[in-house]
Amino acid sequence: MPGAIYAEGLVKTFGDVKALDGVDLDVPEGTVLGLLGPNGAGKTTTVRCLTTLLRPDRGRAVVAGVDVLKHPNDVRRSIGLSGQFAAVDEYLTGRENLQMVGRLYQMRAKAAKARAAELLEQFDLADAADRPAKTYSGGMRRRLDLAAALVVSPPVMFMDEPTTGLDPRNRQLLWDVIKRLVSGGTTLLLTTQYLEEADHLAHDIAVVDHGRVIARGTSDQLKARTGGERVEVVVHERDDMPAASEVLRGFGKGDTTVEEHMRKLTVPVTGGAKLLAEVIRELDTRGIEIDDIGLRRPTLDDVFLSLTGHVAEAKDASDEQEPGQKAAKEAAK
């Protein structure tokens, strides 16, 4: 039986740009899938196809047990969508926004009112409930947007880069909300550019690039493929490099990379902070003076580098540039 969110061979072409090139997904009920990828990889297009906003050219999708292409309106009853931008009416108050959305989910007026009050309380917006959303901070708007997506407590939720552009405090707040949501049994598909976020929230991660899922698995599995953690050492004296390399070889799980000119050595490891402490002690014992040492965890760039051989780049930005601008940029170089 397919999961709460299921997609098979989704293809979508805009002009001669293939935004989706056969996306397959399967998200079991009650779990979180993190869709990880750079701008322009096809994350948003995937979400738009699954939430009935965009009709794929080819492929099949089933959300909450309903065929997305055949019965889009039935799908809409069971989903909540929170986009990249806070889609709230800024001239309406927080309360009016939520009541409106409730009514449009076909709730009775009274129920919509009660639900709005409840959500405002939960999302810490009760004090600002009767002020136009225009006066809200970015974080408050994002919270209101998420509350609007939760008005009918949909069994399936989609969040498109929910924390992009938020400060750490608001990001943490949103993460907490998402975690509580999932512990309540909601199935969630979340897109993000941050490995850390996917790591934090998602049971499974699907990495997308050029409109395809190029890897999937748990965060640990992906990191293992990426090479996982690494210890990075910068020695003070260039002469100490061979000795340091020997120390690292003893702890490492792979080849040591040496960058002569920076006096930097990098080696893949497992064992985290404890191992780092041992490395430091060993270097100290041998009298090797170090300028810097650290445990590096894989970033999105690392994941991409190991999976695709190229660094995650903001494709959107470069694609949208006018030819003239591009030429000007070339000239500037």
Place this chain on the structure above:
Amino acid sequence: MSAVTDAVPVNPPAHPVVQSVRDSLVIAKRNLIRMSRIPEMVIFGLIQPIMFVVLFSYVFGGSMNIGGTTDPSVYREFLMAGIFAQTVTFATAGAGAGIADDMHKGLIDRFRSLPMARGAVLTGRTLADLVQTALTVFVLAIVALLVGWRTHTSVGEVLAAFALLLLLGYAFTWVGALIGLSVRTPEAATSGGLIWLFPVTFISNAFVDSSRMTPWLQHVADWNPFSATVQACRKLFGNPGVSPSDAWPMVHPVWASLIYSVLIVLIFRTLAVRKYRSAAA
């Protein structure tokens, strides 16, 4: 967070027409609240026609020949039907800009992901604009009475004229809705919603006696849907300057105005709703 998983009472599936009406009213209410929070928009919408009344009647008033006289008071009575009609068509730009703004801000995406009637976002917007247009026409009528405009017919005929005006305005907001869905920015919707209104309102009988235009231009003016409503209003108000042209819309202006407006609604509503369904922000 128990509330997140609680079942929420939802209406049982309603008849599509019932749902469509209900959803449209929710959206209309939303737009009316917005308008009440941006009063300057409503005020600018009022100032413009009042300015036109004053400018046209005092600047052009003495030099316009209407029905063989250049008496400024005759031109003032002649002019009002034209100004009323022009005023209701200007709601086009507002509807277009509002819808383009909703697209821009991602609100249309939200609405399209909700289990609501497909046409309701646009219908609600056009209904709210109709309310604003009615308010504008009401204020404008008072100003017109102050500068000397009078009707010379029954209350029923006068009300019928205003009904035709509002219907024309409503029809034009659907054109605005289609423009709003077709452009990239709210600014483009505002200017795009206005530009085409100038030829439509000026190549007509609204401000001058169209029978004095060159023949081909007069032909365009006579068959212009906008002229039909202006002619109908002059007739129903009992104002001077009713065109003697024997073109069908000029002979049967009330029917012509009705038919034109209903046709515009049908055509542009169909196009706009289709565009909405595939709209991409």
